[in-house]
């Protein structure tokens with residue numbers, strides 16, 4: 488049986504049924520946004536284990552909408568295999584959060600109901616919802632054309648032209664970093680706190696119960712080598728917390744701030760924000776990224792889907808193709824890919840459970 492579901496509503500219903508059979512405490516938080524069918528869009532929470540436990544694992548999915556169909560499959564497999572057969576330690580609670588961006592998941596988008604890339608929206612301290620990387624305004628017309636997607640357009644030639652003009656490192660540091668000035672553009676971080684952030688602010692502490700120590704695994708797909716994963720951490724390799732993570736997780740897979748191939752550090756990321764929210768807790772955070780296709784193919788798909796969303800019509804063939812390709816680049820149909828990432832994803836969750 489496949490743990491992967493074709494759409495948000497199927498994924499949500501299967502996940503809730505499985506969590507309920509397991510005896511989880513279930514909760515739904517509705518998002519105020521247009522739904523493609525006559526059913527609400529919700530972030531769902533399932534909590535298993537002792538509510539008085541001092542330790543908690545958080546496993547979240549779907550911060551980037553469509554990627555939730557991957558994360559949901561990992562969570563469902565974890566529930567139906569390991570958690571169904573094993574008792575948790577009495578001092579541990581498992582908090583599973585299903586699709587932090589239900590709008591994006593339901594509409595096959597990476598962005599939320601306000602076109603926000605949620606992993607750029609979680610600003611802390613005196614950070615403000617303003618500004619963008621210096622090269623973004625020049626790239627805007629290429630990234631965000633004001634017309635429906637076209638199959639005839641030479642995307643690759645244009646991209647290579649830009650790489651030649653600006654250099655790959657400028658593009659890598661410009662594109663995914665987050666911008667707060669182009670509300671219809673890619674990687675928009677928002678102009679205010681998203682609904683998802685408000686829900687987490689109001690409820691995350693309660694879901695954690697009395698936990699003093701938390702390990703949070705946030706599941707993503709679409710970056711990295713096909714069928715491989717990496718764990719993004721905001722620690723340095725020599726820090727005691729990182730040394731602790733090395734006890735259960737593959738050292739080679741953890742990208743620390745000082746890693747040689749460390750990538751961009753986006754502002755507004757969920758991990759920093761959670762740690763900032765709970766200075767009284769030991770809160771470790773790993774963003775797990777499972778690779779699919781090349782960065783250019785993923786960027787091309789994001790750009791086409793965003794054009795279709797703003798300028799296309801749902802009945803157009805180009806609109807449907809853009810949605811289909813977006814789903815493929817984040818949750819490939821390949822049975823081989825699905826088998827590999829499911830196993831790796833469940834193993835990561837088990838490593839977290841064993842470590843804490």
Ligand SMILES: [Zn+2]
Pocket residue numbers: 550551554707708709
């Ligand atoms: Zn993601």
